[in-house]
Amino acid sequence: MTKVLLASNNKKKLAELQRILAPIVPGIEVLGLGDVPAYEEPAETEPTFEGNALLKARAALAATGLPSIADDSGICVDALNGMPGVLSARWSGPAKDNHANNILLLGQLEDVPDERRGASFVAAVAFVREGAEDVVVRGEMPGSVIRELRGTGGFGYDVLFAAEGYDRTTAELSIEEKDAISHRGKALRELAPIVAKALEA
């Protein structure tokens, strides 16, 4: 088994990364930040998901020497010109309060009619290790922002987002349903063969 560090401080995101990746990369032993000595997390200062994912993955590699994977993700709302985007976690302020973020976003979109409530979840996932080029992939899940908060699954903005073709929010899907269509699922399924190959070498 080869150890790979999943460098996220978000427990629910980490659980998704782990449950999607572990079954599709043979021989991988997935570690979380709780399994390695603590190190200072980098500030997410880049303007793109890719940039921030690389920043977090490189910090993990530098601190631990382990092959490392990091995810930077968020919701991009058409009517807000792509925001909250990379600011999704802190949309209502530095406290990273999910419920406050959701209430703020719903309020901002109150006067936006149904036909203009399009949005996408986006995830960039970076994989870095010593002696090889950094890799970063992106997955997207198109859909729309509904007008209320619904569901108890998932995390973050899942309670107000319905994926294209679904009446239920992504917080009302089973984990299998969410992983099959999610931004994170798509990115990780693209990354998996690259990680598998790196672990063989």
Ligand SMILES: O=P(O)(O)OP(=O)(O)OP(=O)(O)OC[C@H]1O[C@@H](n2cnc3c(O)ncnc32)[C@H](O)[C@@H]1O
């Ligand atoms: O940076 P790490 O430590 O990984 O954890 P984080 O929660 O700060 O993660 P991000 O910086 O990538 O911020 C992403 C935010 O976007 C939202 N988000 C991302 N993926 C999501 C998903 O699948 N469902 C709902 N919200 C999501 C959620 O609010 C996250 O806090």
Ligand SMILES: [Mg+2]
């Ligand atoms: Mg973050």
